[in-house]
Amino acid sequence: MVDRTGTPLVELRDISISFGGIKAVDHVTVDLYPGEVVGLLGHNGAGKSTLIKCLSGAYQKDAGQILINGQEVEIKDPRDARAQNIETIYQTLALADNLDAASNLFLGRELVNSFGFVDESKMEAETRKIMGRLNPNFRKFSVPVNMLSGGQRQSVAIARAVYFNAKILIMDEPTAALGPHETQMVAELIQELKAQGLGIFLIEHDIHNVMKLGRDRRRHPGHDHPGQETRASGRVMYIGLDLGTSGLKGILIGEDQAVIAEASAPLTVQRPAEGWSEQAPSDWISAAETVFDKLSRNGLGAVRGIGLSGHMHGATLLDAADEVLRPCILWNDTRSHAEAAGLDGDPMFRRLTGNIVFPGFTAPKLVWVRKHEPGFWDRVAKVLLPKDYLRLWLTGEHVSEMSDAAGTSWLDTARRDWSDDLLRATGLDRSHMPGLVEGSEVSGTLREALSARWGLPKGVVVAGGGGDNAASGVGVGVVRAGEAFVSLGTSGVLFAANDGYRPDPATAVHTFCHALPDTWHQMGVILAATDALNWYAALVGADAAKLTGELGALHPPGKTVFLPYLGGERTPLNSASVRGAFTGLEHATDRQAGTRAVLEGVTFAIRDCRDALAATGTRLEHLLAVGGGSRSDYWLRLIATALDCPVQLPVAGDFGGAFGAARLGLMAATGAGAGIATLPKIARVIEPDAALKDAFDAGHARFRAAQTAIKDL
Structure with a gap:
């Protein structure tokens, strides 16, 4: 028991804080005694x-008044x-990531020897001493x-x-962003x-966290601003x-599948070496928390x-305690090209997989880790795909589903x-x-703890979900x-x-399982769609939308070919x-001709995908266009005619x-089947220009000839 008969460490008496006309804190009183944890609880704001x-x-x-x-x-x-011996530990921790524990502990307050030089040995010794008091199991100095x-x-x-x-x-x-083991x-x-007599103010959203972390009292300070939160009470809802x-997006839909709210949080990619592409899984958790914070303004009590x-193929390596061993190796990382060729x-x-083992797939990444990072390899207990690490945080379960698992090179598709x-081969x-479940x-x-933090009811189900393209x-x-769609995003997908x-x-x-039972899907994938257009826009110093907007009527392909x-x-x-190339450049190749060549090159690459799908017997009866590139009328007319x-x-809509993930959440919660995944309403249909069909067939033939000429350079 905390002794509250003496003088408090801290007394905040009748504190008020205003920003302009907004009363942020209104006459709040709270105190803190030695050896006590006081939880300050409340929603955002x-x-x-x-x-x-x-x-x-x-x-x-x-x-x-403030009394110490x-x-x-x-x-x-x-x-x-x-x-006054007050220290703050912020949610971001304010640590210098590239420095070790001792350098962080003494950052800005370094110990020096008698000659005035930084005494690294003493700093490490002091760090070992203090960590021995606080966390005797800490070894990574x-x-x-x-x-x-x-x-x-x-x-x-x-x-x-x-x-x-x-x-x-x-x-x-x-x-925040910690798993059960780390929370403990x-x-x-x-x-x-x-036990050492410190007094602790614990700022939290979640009363369960305060209880677990040793609170002695809790306090609800009030409202940060007078605005009312919007609520969607009474409606059954689902989250995707x-x-x-580049970011995590959340969407909230009703049982009628109408979108109620959207939220997003940015993410960044680290590229520590040529061909490498990595992300810290802890950043995914932080992004998810931001998204839940935003969505919770709509009230999540009716979520079922x-x-x-999620993006596919990433290798998230966990040890036996579910702690991440190294940054996730992403889908667009090519370091394991030799290992992929070997497999x-x-x-x-x-x-067994029905697919080539591409360098971006998961299995060759593990072979690379085994060869180049044996210390991590020896500790691998679980391999999770990116969205499945998010699931682990949400549910505590190690589970994947068929569509994402099909991109690992370990699934019998x-x-x-x-x-x-x-x-065994890896x-x-x-x-x-x-474990594996179907996406629905x-x-x-x-x-x-997460339900309580954001006001969701107990027992909210989490669906298997899908890899990003299957969910789309x-x-x-x-x-x-x-049925088919063409996605004109950074990469292109048919x-x-x-x-x-x-x-x-x-x-x-790519022949993968779909996110629904007894269904498969095929994809032709090109690595640069709008990415190619944006590259060209930067090259000529113009905005991509302006470049496509100035093209006018559809032209037959010119002599200039872009790969x-x-x-x-x-x-x-x-x-x-x-690598890419321009061929057939001439004096007549101006900026507009260059833009048309870039759009044609990407479109002809998509036509290659169409031809590859047709070789397997796959037919396209309906072709939807989605993604940022679909805002270009010229590009849509080009695709319709070339294909x-x-x-x-x-x-318009998402x-x-x-949205697909939210639909899968609805299926899992209600038992509904594929029938609820209806096609969207169509704003318009772009028909092929029959008069230009032969010209585009000839243009594609020139594209294929240029492809053959440069692919081994």
Whole structure:
């Protein structure tokens, strides 16, 4: 029990803070005793952070008193706070990722020897001493903190505060983005700090976290602003989360599938070496929290299901405690091209997976890790795909689903199950893999702590979901044979649904399970669609939309040919080394001719994908156009004519991965089937220009000749 008979460490008396005419904190009183944890609880905008910032020196109060150990003090800035032995541990931790624990602990306050030089040995010794008090299991003193788990990083931030004699500690959501194991580690640290007599203010959204972390009292400060939150009470709702390379998007739909709200959070990619592409999985959790924070303004008490979509092929490596071993190796990382070629040379891989083993797929990445990072390889307990790591945070379950698993090179795609033989060929077995469900099935339920944090009911189901393209297929209603869409995003995808399994690896077509039972899909993939247009726009110093908008009527292809292989190509070349080119340049090639050549080159690459799908027997009866490039009328007329196929343009709206994920969440929660994945309303249909058909056939022939000429250069 905390002794509250003496003088409090902190007394905040009748504190008020205003911003203009807005009363942010209104006459709040709270105190804190030695060895006590006081939780400051509330939703976003409740005032908890504003109140505590007047104690940390970030804000100044307008009225009221601050007493430290019974003496009134004025805290005008963070230096005044530190002088009163007040330290703040922010949610971002404010650590220098490239420095080790000791360098972070003493950053800006380095210890020096008698000659005035930084004494690294003493700093490490002191760090070992303080960590021995706080976290005896901490051993990673010599590695950069970006290689530490979330709980270990919290240990370093707490040690920094405690070493410099903090008596009053402010902790801002210390378990944000942490898993159960790491949360328990932080709880044990807080108990140790309490035993040492520190007083702790704990800022939290979630009362369950405060209870777990050792609260003695809790306080609801009030409202940060007078505005009313909007609520969608009474409506059954579903959430779709789409984890993209550049950001995470969330969408909230009703049972009628009408969109209620959308939210997003940005993500960045790290490229530590040529051909490498990585992301920190902890950033996905932070982005998801931001999205939930935004969506929760609409009230989430009626949510019944959550669906997931995400970029495919990424290798997220976990140890036995579910801690991330290294940054995730992403889909567009080509470091394992040699390993991919080695696996693809074994006929078993194509026979069982129905696909070429591409460098971007998951299995060759693990072979690369085994060869180049044996220390990580030896500790791999689970391999998860990106969206499935998000699922682990949401549910605590290791689960994947068929469409995403089909892109690993470990799935027997016909049987819709992991292949023991393929796993064995890469040094793994089923114990390293997550369980498998169909995308429309239940994979788990939302953890109660997360439900409480954002106001969702208990027992919200989380659907299996889908890889980004399969989820987009569900979103646009491409779930039946004969239906297809062309996506003009950064990369280009020609996606067709199939009611049977029809692989043909030699075409470099991806043949994957769909996100729905007993359904497959095929994709032709080109690596640069709008990416090629944006590259050309930067080259000529113009806006991409302006370039396409000035083209006017559809022209027959000119002599100039563009090959859009800026970073290799998937379908049909399967080459990480091929690079793009302009051929047939002449004096008459002006800016508009160059723009037309770029759009034609990307379109002809999509036609190559169409031809590859046709070689497997896949037919296209309906072709929807989606993605940013579909805003260009010229490009749509070009695609319709070059493919000799009408192109349907949906009405304005979001029919992408997040919407498809929400539909899968609805299916999992209600038991509904593919029938709810209807095609969107069509705004208009772009017909092929029959008069230009022969000209575009000839243009495609020149494109193929140029492709043959440069692919081995």
